Amino acid sequence: MDKHLSLTLLLMLLLCPKSNTESQTSCPYRCQCFTPLQVLCAEERMTSLPKNMCRQVKELIVMTSAVAYLLPHTLEESPQLTELVFLNNALRSIHAQAFENLTQLQELEISGNPWLENLFMGTFSQQRNLTKLLLNFNRFKTVLPGMFDSLKQMETLQMKGNIISHLPMFLFLNLHNLRVLDLSQNKLEEVKRETFFGLTSLEILKVNNNLISNLTCDTFHTISQLTELHLEGNKISELTDGIFSVLTQLNVLNLRGNLLTTFSQEVFGFNVSNLRELNLKGNRLTELSSLSRLTSLTDLVLSSNQLSSLPEDIFRNVTLLENLDLSENQLSLLPELIFYNLSGIISIHLHKNNLRRLEPKLFNDQWLTQQIYLSDNQLETLPPGLFDPFIVDYTVRLHGNPWRCDCHMWYLHDWVLRNNDIIQRQDSVLCNSPGFLRQHVVASVDKDQLVCRVSADEMPDLRSCSIQAFDDTMIVKCKVDKCSPMTVKVQFQEDDGSITEHVLKTEHSECSNGTRIEGPVH
Incomplete structure (x- = not known):
């Protein structure tokens, strides 16, 4: 009910x-x-x-x-x-x-x-x-042959949620006006070609949550006027090339919750110009080839699969795409041009993957995007300018990543402070490192705290520097070769682990042969 x-x-x-x-x-x-x-x-x-x-x-x-x-x-x-x-x-x-x-x-x-x-x-x-x-x-376990023969005006027939295991041949022979057929949540094991004989006017077919194990090109031969095909919740593990080739009017294809490990545009043959919505959520996809023939596609759902990588040209020519869901996969890297020319895209869901970094020009063509979900990945920082192409109001999710709050965080830190109103769950966008900033909200960190440790190879030549100590005062003298601005930060760590930081900057007008830094030692 x-x-x-x-x-x-x-x-x-x-x-x-x-x-x-x-x-x-x-x-x-x-x-x-x-x-x-x-x-x-x-x-x-x-x-x-x-x-x-x-x-x-x-x-x-x-x-x-x-x-x-x-x-x-x-x-x-x-x-x-x-x-x-x-x-x-x-x-x-x-x-x-x-x-x-x-x-x-x-x-x-x-x-x-x-x-x-x-x-x-x-x-x-x-x-x-x-x-x-x-x-x-x-x-209902079965449906008798001829049960619907007199219903020549019928447009909608639903028999979902029963325990029907098979359908008699020619069951829908006289249903020339049928538009909606729903056989979801039954026990169908196989749909044969003869089952749908005569349904030349069928526009919507729903066969959800059944146990369909075998599909062939003949299955859809007599229902070529389909505009929606729902096969979600079945046990489909493979689709042969051309299986949907007769469905030239198809607008919506729902294959959610099956056992597919691969998917190719070859299942449509060359007749895919009308397909607008494709749902492959909750399968077992590990491989996905180009979808470049799906030129009318506006909604694509690929979430909850096992995709670890995608080819750079997978969305080439799919220029009408508006909503793309790649969440809950195993993606660790996206090609820089994967979204090239998708200027009309509204939402991109990339949350719950294994993304470790993003290419600087990844979103260069996404001017009209309204939703960018990057939460629950392995991102430590973002490249400068990543969000700059967006020109309309949008929302972003960044929580659940191990953000490294050092000098590489400057772009993201500034962007967060400027755009705090569009970041969802901003209080959960936390620093994971360095240790003294762990679990701090990124927006609460002072920019002067975003520093990088210098490795031995990057350490400047300190042979021209000397240190002198008198009681509680330490004097550091360094000679510089030319007049140039210099910033020196001194941090004092208390017994309880708290940090007190002092920042000294030289001004261009006060350059001299030496810079002296003094401060009390605690």
């Missing part, structure tokens, strides 16, 4: 004002009448459908009742119904003639019945005007 629909109905029941005396006399017992056209019956003790219902009523909703059987001619007094909904009831059996008189019915739902295991042939034989049939979250 659709949880949102159920909640909406319950809220309607709780918030709807009580009927006045006149309306109570015309409204069926144990039911609520919102309008003269709508009746809701939600009573756990109700074991049979209401009698003597007004002939004005067009919509009847029965939910959370104890109704277990729909008998022949149960609804014969309400042939005017156009919508009939059974949600979360105790239905065990529906007679083949239960809906015989409901010839005006346009929408029918029978969902959320844990003891309803089958439907009889002919149950929908008189519903020639039916456009929507929902049979979700029951216990």
